[in-house]
Amino acid sequence: MLALDAIAYSNRWRPRHPGEKALLALGLLGAAVALPPWPGALLTGSTAMVLLLGPAGVTLRQVWQAVRVPLGFVLTGSVPLLVAVGGSPWLAWEPSGIPRAAELAGRAMAALLCLLLFATTTPLADSLPRLTRIGVPPAITEVASLIYRMVFLLLDSARAVREAQAGRLGFRTWATTYRAVAGQGGAIFVRAFDRARRLEEGLALRGYSGSLTVQVEYQAVSRRFIAATVGLLAAIVTVTLMARVVMV
Incomplete structure (x- = not known):
């Protein structure tokens, strides 16, 4: 968080x-x-x-x-x-x-x-679901909530990749650091697309019809x-x- x-x-x-x-x-x-x-x-x-x-x-x-x-x-x-x-x-x-x-x-x-x-x-989770009540299109709030969720997933992926590279002495010298950073960017890019694809498939299998119903406290x-x-x-x-x- x-x-x-x-x-x-x-x-x-x-x-x-x-x-x-x-x-x-x-x-x-x-x-x-x-x-x-x-x-x-x-x-x-x-x-x-x-x-x-x-x-x-x-x-x-x-x-x-x-x-x-x-x-x-x-x-x-x-x-x-x-x-x-x-x-x-x-x-x-x-x-x-x-x-x-x-x-x-x-x-x-x-x-x-x-x-x-x-x-x-x-918290963003409190304000986003309520924006539709004041006229904001549901598609905008849903995209914002999905991006908000993906940010944490990407941060977790970046942390995991960096720890794995550090365990393999990927940041020992300037040359290995540049190589590790480039590899980290490529790995996160691939993981982001993979997570987005799985998210899309999961929504489709659950009968996504254009709006996500969220219970608001x-x-x-x-x-x-x-x-x-x-x-x-x-x-x-x-x-x-x-x-x-x-x-x-």
Whole structure:
């Protein structure tokens, strides 16, 4: 199981309805994107972080493990705004790019934390079957669930092949490492096609007619949670707009 999935199954908000968490997380995400980065990004990002560490019960270490790779992309994308290209000298420091880089990084980090608020509290197995109720075609949800399942199978295959190669000293030198990696890619490619073929045959033998019926665990929608979410989003929008008026 991936680390993000393990967090999604073990947090305190796991029993809550996915729609509640989607309204909260996507509402914060919309606010982070639509509102001015200052102080909108700060408010939405801080709110998402507080909810993750507080009511949701996700630890700071788990948040860092989930955010560290995307954070690298955020910082890398902000760096080009700090340099000017094409002048004299050809590559020079651009002081005026600091505010834009800060706004970009702040908005991106806020949006990332809002997405993590949903991803770390809601397993994909809870949200995918419910998407058909809001109009998503069943074929899309089924393909997504099959791909999600195949990811774990491919990871298991890659781990097994790598362990077998390591047991045969396949990573002893650079030359053997390149050869082992190439062989690993070929073996995983063949196994993926074989598993896909067997999956297709299994569905056909079970009378697959275009939709997979999955029993979804009943989860009641909390009206108090919905009301609190709407009030929180309204408060963030109000405070941001008032702060912008005061700053102007």
